[in-house]
Amino acid sequence: MIEASNPVSIIGAGIGGLTTALTLKQHGVPVRVFEGAPVLKPVGAGIILANNAMQVFRQLGLAEKIAEAGNKISQLKITDAQLSSLSVADLAVYERKYGVSNTAIHRGELQRILASALGYEHIELAKRLIKIEKSGPFHLTFEDGSTASSAVVLGADGIKSVVRKQLFSENTIRNAGQVCWRGICPLSLPEQYQGELNEAWGQGRRFGFVKINEKQVYWYALANATYAHTEVDRLGDLFREFHDLVATIIAATPREQLITSEITDLKPMQKWQHENVCLIGDAAHATTPNLGQGACQAVEDAYVLGKLLTAGTALPDAFADYERLRKKKAHAIVKSSWNIGKLAHLDSRVGVWLRNTLLKSLPAAANKQQMDMIFELN
């Protein structure tokens, strides 16, 4: 039994930490979230919440709010650089099956919805964990010199998790050899692109874009690491062989808001929990973004913990079951996403031709099998 006087400590107020906190709170488990950032600053990027995450948000009573703040996506298209389709995934069948839709949304908007549903009084800002030790309860030390003691800790502190680094033995971050730029621009897309995510695959680079609300488009561009030195002002040049719409989107984006990141993941690790401490989201199973599932898998983590609580398994006894139930799917996504990233970034003309020819000839059933697996909750 978790006492109100000694709540579960969740490190990190990202999508994983906030969704888990909300789930536990709804099950009557007292929580407090320690976030390193001094403010919950809206990140200047969008995110696609796939059907699996939206099913969880419906259970949490948030699906409608998220759908209203975002934009429904009914098709996922892989295209060539000129936006001619190579592969189309129709999501309507899952909308009918599950009653929710893939939704593209501004990350800041999603964070606001989650934090207000949880209640800001449960979130302590500017509490960057620098040390965690177990001496009976966990002893937490923060960057500002303050400390806290907690019987149960959830590490939702992202791919560079301090909780993982200090309390777990497996800690291999892998670099995929790709660089990514993300941005949001004020633009109205041509009608044909408004309800779909398009990802254009070129030679050693790709460009994705999606409408996130009536006024804004979220886009991401990836290139092999050899292009990592590209100045953001020259991004348009890097994508000059792409359809004109790509240049329009890049030109419409304020440069200072662009986010540049290396693409990394966490080598699948076997142990996500022990002795009253448990990892959630990217801290446990960070993936490359090629299947758009990193945050969705964090949301599924929260769902499974919630399901175990509903079935009467109290925290922290639920942690071992959670690890067992979640590992297979989360690891399958890490692996598949890594492989897709390699295929998307072939850098020779022949390789690109072969890849595109193969993609065009693949039966829809090949895509469907993977989506069935991803969209079905654990």
Ligand SMILES: Cc1cc2nc3c(=O)[nH]c(=O)nc-3n(C[C@H](O)[C@H](O)[C@H](O)COP(=O)(O)OP(=O)(O)OC[C@H]3O[C@@H](n4cnc5c(N)ncnc54)[C@H](O)[C@@H]3O)c2cc1C
């Ligand atoms: C280019 C790109 C595109 C992506 N697109 C998608 C997508 O479309 N759909 C999708 O589902 N996923 C996507 N992802 C993945 C997604 O962003 C992550 O999987 C998701 O944000 C993980 O959530 P999290 O809460 O586990 O970790 P994070 O989002 O990393 O949150 C961790 C939180 O912990 C805080 N923190 C970190 N260290 C400490 C500390 N020591 N003390 C206290 N607080 C700390 C951080 O400030 C942060 O708030 C994408 C990723 C990338 C890189």
